[in-house]
Amino acid sequence: MSKRLVGKINQNTKALLVGDNPFHNISHLSQERTRFRDKTVTVPELAADLILTAVDNGANGFMFSVSETTLAILRVLREKGRIDQLCLYAIVPYAYEYVRMSTQVGGIPGLTKKIVGRIVATGNLKALATGFLGFLLTDPERLLKTYLIYEINRIRAAAGKRIDLESVMLHEVITDLALALNLDSIFKAHIDYMSELGITPGFNTCNFVYLIDRFREWNIDLGQVVVASPFNKVGFQMTTSQENNEAALRRLPKPIVIAISVLAAGYLKPVEALEYISTLPNLKGLAIGVSNKSHAIETFKLVEQKLVN
C-alpha cells in the first residue's frame, strides 16, 4: 500500500493517476504496436492488479474512460476491498465506443436511438424525466445532464456508492467540439451539475490554450474546474505550441491541470518525460498508463521521486 494518504487528493497532494489507455489496448504512437503486444493487460483482473501495484508504489488514483472494460476493472477493485484507496477521474463519453456504434447503426440518428434505449433500460427515473424534457425542448444542456446521470450511475453500480469520484470530465471530442462552436452553455451546464453533486467538473481537451482563453472570456472560474491536457517534452498534441501551453499554465490561478500524454504515447522514456513535467507550474497531477508490473513499479516510483519528493 502507498505510504502516503491515498484516496484523498487535496491542494497539497498531487494527483498521481494510472491512465487506462493500455487497458483498452490503445497506443497513440502506433496502432501496429498494439497488434503485437501482450494483451493480458486488457483482462480486468490483471489490469486491477496493475493499478494496485501502481498504488503500492505511489499512485493515488485512476483516470479512465467509462467503458465496459474499465467498469469491470472497478468491480474487481471493489471486490478486492481497495477501491477506496483510489481517487477516480472519469472521462465521458468513451468516444471510441460511440463512434464505432454510430458507424454500425447508421450515424447520429441510429446512435441516439441506441443511447436512449440504454438509458431507458436502466430504469433510472431521474435520467428518464430529464432526458424526456431535453428531447421535448430540444435542450442540449438537459440532455447532457441526462447522459451524465446515466454515466455516473454506471460508475457507482460498478464501483459502489461510497467511492471517491473526484471528477467527471467531458471527453476531448465533446470539449473541443463545444469549444469550436462557442457553446459556453455546455461548459456551464456541466460545471453547475457537477458542482450540485459535489464532484469537480472536468474537461479533457487537446486545445488547452484555447480553452483557458475561452473560459476567461466566458467568466468561468478556472479555480473550480480540472483540465486534462497533453503536456510532454516533445510537444506532442500540444496545440498551438509547447511554449504557448507552458505560458498558459503559468497564468493559471492555481494548479488545475492533470498532464496526460506525458510519455508522448511511449515516444519518450519515463525519466526524460518526468524531468520535463517536474519543471511545469500549476500541475494538479498527471496520468500515466502502465502495461506491466515492472513498468508500474518503476514508473510510479519515478513519479514520486520527481514530482513529490
Added chain:
Amino acid sequence: MSGENSKVAVVGLGKMGLVHASVLNVLPGVTVIAVCEKSRLIRRFARKMFKGVEVVDDVEKLEKLGINAVYVTTPIPSHFSVVKAIYEQRIASNVFVEKTLAQNYDQSQQLSETARRLGGVNMVGYLRRFYVTFNKARELMLEDELGRITSFRAFAYSSDFLGTKNGSKTTASRGGVLRDLGCHAVDLALWLFGDIQMVSGQPTQADGHSENWVKFKVEGSALEGEFDVSWCMEDYRLPEVGFSIVGSRGRLEVNDDQVRLVSKAGRSSVWYRHDLNDSVPFLLGLPEYYREDLHFAECVSNGSKADPDFSAASKVDKIINDVEKAGGKD
C-alpha cells in the same frame, strides 16, 4: 477564403458535417453561416448549437444567402444530386465534398465536368493526403530514396463491422467497404504512383448487399500493385491505411502512424508523427481535418486549384467501378 471573411454552408450534419463545421468555425476568416439537414430532430438541435446560423432542410434554401463555399457531408448516394443542385442553383461555385465524390464513375465524371465548366474551387475529402506520414513517404519518393518503384501492396483495414451481421442496411448505405474505406488507399496510390488501372479483382465475401473484404490488383507504368481492403479485421480498433513499397534502392513501409525506410544495404530509418511536425492550431479528432479545411480555405482565397479536386477524385471512382464490375456488381 482566409483573407476576407468567407461564408460557408455545411450540408449534412452527421459525424463529418459536425467535424467540418467545428473546424471551419475556428479557421481565421471563415464563418459558417448556414447548415442544411434533412432530419427535423437534428435541425432542432442545430438551431441551439449553431448560434446565429441559418438552419434549412433543403439545399435550394441556401440560395441568396451570399454563400462562398459549400461543404457536402451527406451520405455518398446523395452526393451527386446535392452537388448538382449547388451548381445548378448557383448557390456557390466553391464546393468541398466528403469522399467519395459520387456513387459511381459516371456521376463523378458528370460532376467533374460541371465543376470544370462553371469554375471555382472544388475538392474531395481524401483526408489521408494530409497525414504527415504519407506526406513524408511521398517526399522520400520524390527525393528518389527508393529509386525506381517496381511494386506496392496497399491495405485499408478496420474492425468497424467485425462481428456484426452481414448485409446490414448500414454497410450498404456506406457504399461497401471499397468505397467507404478502400477509397483512401486507392486515392493515395494515385497520388503516390500516378495513373494506375485495375487488372483483376473480386470481393471475397459477397453477401448480396455489400462486400466485407475486397482484394484486387492494379498496374501502372512499369509498376504493379495489390490492394487488400476489409472492415472486418481483428485488432484494427481504428481504421488504418498502409503501403509497403518496393523500389530499386530499398523498401518503404508507411501507415497512418509511421514511416519506415529500409535501404538495400539494410539501413533503416523510422519517423513517427512526433518527428514530422504534426501540430495544428486547433485539434479536433485528428490534425488532418484542420490541415484539409485550411487547404480548401486557402485555395478558395487565392483561387488556386485544390488537391485532390473532382477530376483527381473521379479517378478513384473509376477504379472502384472497375473492381465492382469485376466482382459482378454494377
